[in-house]
Amino acid sequence: MTIDRRDLLKCVPAGLGAVSNAKTLSAQQDVAQFNWAGNVRYGTNRLLNIESVEQLQEFVQKQNGLKALGSRHCFSLISDNVHQLISLRSMNRILDIDETEKTVSVEAGITYSKLGPELDRQGYALHNLASLPHISVAGSIATATHGSGSKNGNLASAVAEIELVTADGELHTLSRKKDADGFLGAVVHLGALGIVTRVKLDIQPTFRISEYWYHGMKKENLYENFSQIMNSAYSVSVFSDFKRGFTKEHWPSIRLKVHEEAGFEAKPELFGARLASTISEKSKKADQSTRNTSGAWWERLPHFTIDGVAAKGNELQTEYFVAIEHATDAIKAVATLADRIQPLLYASELRTVAADRLWMSMCYEQLSLAIHFTWKSDKEAVFNLLPEIEKRLAPFEPRPHWGKLFFMGSKTLENRYDRLADFRQLVDRYDPESKFRNSFLRNKIGI
Template sequence: MTGTNWAGNLTYGASALLEPASVDELCEIVAAAPRARALGTRHSFNRIADTTGVQISTAALPALVEIDPAAREVTVSSGLRYGELVEELDRAGWALHNLASLPHISVAGAIATGTHGSGDHNGSLASSVAGLELVTADGSLLTVRRGDPDFAGTVVSLGCLGVVTQVTLDIVPTFQVRQDVYQGVSWESIADHLDAITASAYSVSMFTDWGDAGAGQAWLKSRADVTPPADFFGAAPATRQLHPLPDESAEFTTQQLGAPGAWWDRLPHFRLGFTPSNGEELQTEYLVPRFHALAAIDAVRSLGPVIRPHLFVSELRTIAADELWLSPSHDVDCLAIHFTWRMHVPEVTALLPALDDALAPFAGRPHWGKVFESDRERLTAAYPRIADFRALAERLDPNGKFRNGQVDDWIFD
């Protein structure tokens, strides 16, 4: 028994959790294990990280942050959390182009599931990967770099190709960000001005409960030298620090009200110094092509009466296209529709098929680390390189050491 995930909705069935202290030890563990899965910071809400064999955490591997200024790259140990990386990068004058809502997730885990962040021109976290080193099924090390034939299939791997030991990421010069929040973006404004709304800052998130009022809040994260609009499509600027949930304390949200700060202290929604407790929540997310965005929003709005009783809040944000085969933003700019659910497990589970039905006509791609109900036919249609990924996995792991029931249902025959 290796415990539960972060949310507490799952108890893992693995026989043991192993934490090797060196790459050599990791190679020995993988070579000897009949079944194994990598385990990150437990922020997945489904059984993607589970196994009937051993779970392996790389958090105890020697910490590595090696910056190459000439190449504009940083190589980091896979178990490092983004929050453990960002300040060291910033002190050296560098930054990552994007961060997720929480900086507490591991680098390799976030990349493997296609976790993203926000911004019309910002690719997912995985899009910044320039190279990977991983331990494959026979215990040997494999290094893959951008431009290699298998690279686009290896980055967002769902843990099916091996256990990643280190990741090389693109970096950019450090920058300052200001965050401004507006209240009351109507559905009419979203319908008439969606492209202008999402283009109005480096990163834009809108929060809604799918009621008639539209998006109760819009969070604009702009480079600090950009002045935000005084009037935001009819929405009023907030006069106090806000939480995405109207009745929650904003104590742990990143600084708003236009105060400039480091990229790493503004791009996430929640502060690095905030340690999330086990979350009494579930999460679902679909990414739809930008050209389907308004139709997809309307489809979800039609489900509002059945969604709202079980919802904390939904978030709408955009992500730029990338080349990665299993990335939810593969080959197309996307709108992400995110749901943070109350811990109403039976009720949420029951409504997931209706949500999948509503978004299937718009080529909705589910986030691999969240809860969703879909079928092989829809996933194959939504991810056109899924057959190529299956072939790559079968070549690197012919006996299915890194597979489990969850990924078998999604991908494998």
């Protein structure tokens, strides 16, 4: 197996590999465009800020190729395009809250950090959030972005309706109620079907989350009681620096996020791990680890506070999903590479995500364990290691996070996604002229 050099070469560090751009449209920016982590320099500088659906329809019709950027937090080349980029960041309003249907309709460019507090003020909540709230709704559902909790589906599972402008400039609405199959194919859209303009999301009455940190669980205790630990709260994260977690005796920490209505009683021990009672100043600044305290769902479900993350990142990420029955075997298989993983790693996190029916979701029809890696920004070393990790995980048929770095290509992914052929047909139907395709979709989806 060889590394996909095309991916490696396209992911250049900031400042290298200038992309020429002779023409710019009026009102377009002509500065180099990078993703948040700086590991992807997009294939064009042409970026147009879209302000209305009508403007978008007219613009899409005239383009040969284009791609929407969300908040640019993906690490993979999924958002890349050599012709034209557009942003819907100005289309970020809450349009309607339907109290009977229990849904909120939003413009696609809104971020969860804007939506969360506003929903809460009106007495509502989403079921879950990712570790980072700054990501856009359209960009997050595109990649099946997720939080944690064995009973919580990913963020795309909350979508009740999606509206998009397709290659011909037409506006289409697909809803869970009316368009069963097509809808299930379109929600985790990978940016391939068109430009998403509006999304309707399920909501519920607002709630509060209490957090509890436990330290120093013995490795054997984690393996033996894995399901019980992962099911012990609304949202559970097991953190590790891999080396300690996988090859030494203890796991560093386990973070429980408890729905306050669940009547949870925090015991001083969790399978031998101790309940933390102190807050380190460092972690207080870096994230919201105000331990054993509570807050609104939108403050506590993410790991980062709204003002707690840098505008630019200095890290890379990878994440693999395996069916829950393989969870501990998969962790142990990755652990065999601990000596190679650890020097490149900032942190690792294990989360569970409920099964859903969305064709291109990593959790399609399986309750999953997500094994996450936050890497140091050493692209070449990370790209060299990924095929090895994938080889060790192969018996468990891992599905990689679409928005993070991975190696496997469309041939392997065909066997991991039962509905991939149907998704390709859906893309052909909505985008017959290949306006929204890019190298990522060619290499990973085979379209």
